[in-house]
Amino acid sequence: MSREKQPISDVQWVKRDQLKANDYNPNKMAKTELGLLKVSIMEDGWTQPIVARLDGEIVDGFHRWTVSADKDVAALTDGLVPVVFIQEIDPARQRMATIRHNRARGEHYVMSMADIVTELVDELKIEPAELIKRLGMEKEEVTRLLDRGQMIKRAGNDDFKPAWVAEKR
16 A cells, blocks of 8 residues: 555545544543543644545544544644544454554543444454454453453363352352
């Protein structure tokens, strides 16, 4: 793929309200960090665009989008935000893109991450081996996220051997 065909080669300035949040992002930011993000944009300007699907659903950059509602941030660019639109992608690839963007620089809430991994495997039929490869996870991490604390219930499978048996007293 040539440089001209890379999404970053076509940053567009769009009205903030043309974008919308996705409903699955496991990346959360505390109020303090949101304030720091505002400071970063106010002092450094927009250094990273928001990544969105063609329909405006945000793949990466939810917190930048959130901060863009601040009147001081909005005033910097007349209420416009920088966006890189990616071609239509299937739901599995979109969620994996979100995770890759987040893991490259942020923290995650484990149970929210487990929700996405479970959805990818159970509903979107992505094999755990593919998640390991495409999300840079270890097999144990994928197994634990899929497990969601249910080791005892799943003790009969090949991944978990019972080390002990609970007894009633």
